[in-house]
Amino acid sequence: MRALHKLSAVKARTAPPGKYSDGGGLWLHKRSDGGAQWVLRVTVHGNRREMGLGRAKLDDSRSSDGLTLKEAREAADKWRSVARSDKDPIKERERERREAARERHTLNVVADEAFEARKAELKGDGKAGRWFTPLELHVLPRLGKTPIEDIDQNDIKLTLAPIWHEKADTARKAMNRLGIVMRHAAAMGLDVDLQATEKAKALLGKSRHVAKNVPALPWQEVPNFYKSLSEATLTQLALKLLILTGLRSMPIRHARLDQIDGEVWTVPAEYMKGLKGKAQDFRVPLSKEALAVMEQARPFARDGWLFPNVRKGVLSDATMSRYMERLEMDARPHGFRSSFRTWCAEATDVPREVAEAALAHATGSAVERAYRRTDFLEQRRALMERWADHVTGGSGKVVRMVG
Structure with missing residues (x-):
């Protein structure tokens, strides 16, 4: 020696x-x-x-x-x-370093990093937790401490099997989020199986869950319900505006005074389900009745919000639904979009493209949409005036001519 x-x-x-x-x-x-x-x-x-x-x-x-x-x-x-x-010894040291890195890159760690990377794409930087919650509740408790490179389709199958059929929508979201986290890990240079979630779906099989449509009030019964909203409370006024505009609850709850210009309400894309992440906002033509409802709500406005919460922020997401529950109704606020669309189909001759545009639905192929440079604002203005007339007990055939 x-x-x-x-x-x-x-x-x-x-x-x-x-x-x-x-x-x-x-x-x-x-x-x-x-x-x-x-x-x-x-x-x-x-x-x-x-x-x-x-x-x-x-x-x-x-x-x-x-x-x-x-x-x-x-x-x-x-x-x-x-x-x-x-x-x-050089190769052995590299092996030890990879092993140590593998132990550090657990699913918990990488999921947090993936969430941070996506926050800019999420409403309010994801503070509401809806993006991360399916992972946090149904995946991380079982797999969070596992090195992400060790996770395979069998691990994912065993993790999501308890909710695969019973809570199909939640399971789908959890699987989707997990796939995003796996792709983030691959971008980090980790040796993960990018097909693990697809393989897990094959092992789990087709979900037996049957999706149910949101219960809707028949369009013929909407006028009676609208008439029952006779108290000028924030909840009832918000429900009225939701019915009159055909919008989802989010843009209604986040309505601001500075979004309204005359007879047009411009809803920011971030509050429109189909427009998130896109540049264009959504213009809503306001009927005379909708403008009257907004005027009734104006005294309640706080910090610019037309429908503020009692303490801070805006009206809760569940407030309108709970109101209808207390009336022992099967229908829910979102169902009024279906009421409106069915009325369009059965009681009017409005073109399909206009009816779908009123609901902010995309129609036609991507090429067709690229060449169609209109949001049918004036046609929708006449349509929403007819709908307001029907909702308030009229025939629904009145058309306001626009000069």
């Missing part, structure tokens, strides 16, 4: 630039710029390998950066032992 420990701490610190052997293949390389590093030379399978052990710490500073002479000798002992077992 070659002599070991030939260097002293003093010599290592005071020696001029050059290369100094400590024995056993351990060398100290001192550079002219004042820096220094430890290098270990070993022979594996007849080939000499030179392995950097790290920066040399030769002073008495408390910095944790670098290896002292004692620490360098300990590291050299470890890697010489690896070389004696006919393993390449």
Whole structure:
């Protein structure tokens, strides 16, 4: 055995630039710029390998950066032992680093990173939690501590099987989010199976859950319900505006005074389900009745919101639904969109494109939509006036001519 420990701490610190052997293949390389590093030379399978052990710490500073002479000798002992077992210490170190990284990159960690990366695409930076909640409730409790590189289709199957048929929509969202997290991991350079979620779907089979449409009030009964909204409360006024405009509850609840210009209400794309992430906002032609409802709600406005909550923010998402529940109705607020669309089909001769545009639905192929540069605002204005006339007890045949 070659002599070991030939260097002293003093010599290592005071020696001029050059290369100094400590024995056993351990060398100290001192550079002219004042820096220094430890290098270990070993022979594996007849080939000499030179392995950097790290920066040399030769002073008495408390910095944790670098290896002292004692620490360098300990590291050299470890890697010489690896070389004696006919393993390449450089490759073995890389393997250990990958293993350590694998242990650090659990599903919990990568899911958080993926969520952070997508926040800019989500409403309110995802603070409401709807994007992350399916993962948080149904995936992370079981798989969160598992290295993401170890997750396969069987793990995903066992995790989502309990809700696959009973809570089909939630399971679908959880699977979708998990697929996004797996793709994020691949972008990080991790060795994940990008087909794991698709394979898991194959193992789980087709969901037995039968989707149910939101209960809707028949269009013939809408006038009686509208007439019953006789109190000028925020909830009833919000329901009236929802019925009159055919919008979902989100744009109604987030209506702002500065969005209204004359007889047109411009709803920001972020509040429209089909327009999120797109540049265009959605113009809503307001009937005389809708304008009257907004005028009734104006005294309640706070911080610019037309339908503020009692404490802060805007009217709760469930407020209108609970109102209809207390009336022991099967129908729900979202169902009035169906009431309106069925009325269009059965009681009017309005073109399909106009009726769908009123609901902010896309029609036709992508090419057709690219060449169609209209949102049918004037046609929708006449249509919504007819709908308002029907809702308030009229015939629904009145058409307001626009000059």
